[in-house]
Amino acid sequence: MSVEQMNTDRNNVSGFCLSDLLRMEASSSCSTLTNDTDHASCGPQQRLENILSEPGNGFCADCGSPDPKWVSLSLGVFVCIKCSGVHRSMGVHITKVLSVKLDEWTNDQVDALVSMGGNTTRNLKYEACLPDNYRKPKPDSSNEERSDFIRRKYELHQFSSSDEALYCPLPSPSSSPCSQSQTSCSYISSTDHRHRRNCEKQTATSTNRFNGLGHAFRNSWRRTSEQKSTKKSNSMAGMVEFIGLIKVNVVRGTNLAVRDMMTSDPYVILSLGNQSVKTRVIKNNLNPVWNEKLMLSIPDNVPPLKLIVYDKDTFSTDDFMGEAEIDIQPLVSAAKASETSTIHEPVQIGTWKACRENTLVRDGIITLEGGKVKQVIALKLQNVERGILEIELECVPLTQ
Numbered sequence: 407m408s409v410e411q412m413n414t415d416r417n418n419v420s421g422f423c424l425s426d427l428l429r430m431e432a433s434s435s436c437s438t439l440t441n442d443t444d445h446a447s448c449g450p451q452q453r454l455e456n457i458l459s460e461p462g463n464g465f466c467a468d469c470g471s472p473d474p475k476w477v478s479l480s481l482g483v484f485v486c487i488k489c490s491g492v493h494r495s496m497g498v499h500i501t502k503v504l505s506v507k508l509d510e511w512t513n514d515q516v517d518a519l520v521s522m523g524g525n526t527t528r529n530l531k532y533e534a535c536l537p538d539n540y541r542k543p544k545p546d547s548s549n550e551e552r553s554d555f556i557r558r559k560y561e562l563h564q565f566s567s568s569d570e571a572l573y574c575p576l577p578s579p580s581s582s583p584c585s586q587s588q589t590s591c592s593y594i595s596s597t598d599h600r601h602r603r604n605c606e607k608q609t610a611t612s613t614n615r616f617n618g619l620g621h622a623f624r625n626s627w628r629r630t631s632e633q634k635s636t637k638k639s640n641s642m643a644g645m646v647e648f649i650g651l652i653k654v655n656v657v658r659g660t661n662l663a664v665r666d667m668m669t670s671d672p673y674v675i676l677s678l679g680n681q682s683v684k685t686r687v688i689k690n691n692l693n694p695v696w697n698e699k700l701m702l703s704i705p706d707n708v709p710p711l712k713l714i715v716y717d718k719d720t721f722s723t724d725d726f727m728g729e730a731e732i733d734i735q736p737l738v739s740a741a742k743a744s745e746t747s748t749i750h751e752p753v754q755i756g757t758w759k760a761c762r763e764n765t766l767v768r769d770g771i772i773t774l775e776g777g778k779v780k781q782v783i784a785l786k787l788q789n790v791e792r793g794i795l796e797i798e799l800e801c802v803p804l805t806q
């Protein structure tokens with residue numbers, strides 16, 4: 407009997423059916439939130455607060471901290487600020503994190519969240535096979551313990567019942583089901599199968615070749631040394647402590663380089679330490695206006711924020727359109743220094759002077775306004791014939 411057959415058989419007799427029923431029930435009870443009256447009576451932010459006040463969402467889905475203020479939109483879970491840092495470090499292809507308070511939500515995003523059913527429903531899926539003796543992280547757990555669990559839960563799907571019991575380890579009388587023992591080989595290869603399938607599906611359907619390549623690379627790497635790579639990413643993530651968040655509004659590009667016949671299809675990749683996020687592609691435009699807000703966690707060694715502009719190509723490799731690097735340390739220091747400030751009038755608290763040595767088009771002024779520490783920057787793109795990129799940065803203290 408093949409592994410898949412055995413797992414399918416197990417599916418028929420396991421608790422998966424129960425969790426499925428519970429999930430259906432949970433989503434049907436939530437559906438009242440998506441009706442027209444609800445849309446009309448309150449905005450997305452209020453609807454989000456309503457969902458947050460539902461019983462299962464009052465505690466972090468990963469460590470149980472009370473009053474979580476962060477959401478993984480792609481996974482449908484409410485998490486605390488510490489766990490949100492780990493989520494963010496896994497990359498947006500796995501989990502896209504938004505803030506309940508700091509992000510501007512749309513009704514569509516809230517609908518998507520509602521349809522996933524909240525923490526209780528999602529944990530029925532992602533923790534269906536969590537062994538009884540497994541110690542989930544607690545609110546005061548170390549960052550290492552936290553990130554180890556979160557990666558096993560959402561990246562490796564070690565406890566999932568998704569699609570479902572297929573990816574659960576086989577029950578074995580001699581070993582704990584989800585332990586890293588010999589039996590685990592069977593589920594790792596199953597997980598791998600699924601990743602590969604997802605990857606193939608994504609590469610086939612997505613026009614976003616960059617992502618497709620990323621997945622393909624990740625999976626080829628995973629196939630050769632799954633266990634070694636897990637250990638490596640865990641230990642790397644465990645070393646990173648996040649001291650805050652940087653909200654980057656990629657405002658616009660001006661006079662960008664031509665990479666197609668007459669124009670380009672530009673997008674921007676931002677990276678900070680191990681994390682990277684990107685904007686949407688704007689077609690046929692050398693003066694694109696993205697006005698797109700992206701968020702990254704700030705590791706405690708405060709690496710520079712790197713920006714790279716690419717031209718999206720459908721049939722060949724995306725073309726480079728310039729890059730820039732920003733030292734965000736002054737902004738972070740200013741934000742730390744102003745954390746307890748009670749000034750409400752807008753005030754200038756620092757400047758990154760434009761000069762011949764740096765790439766600034768004009769001074770990058772750091773301001774404090776209504777408790778928010780921001781910096782507006784216009785940069786000449788480097789290693790390219792032309793192009794200016796304007797961005798706005800906001801540093802958010804970890805306490806929010």
Ligand SMILES: [Zn+2]
Pocket residue numbers: 466467468469470471485486487488489490
């Ligand atoms: Zn947490």
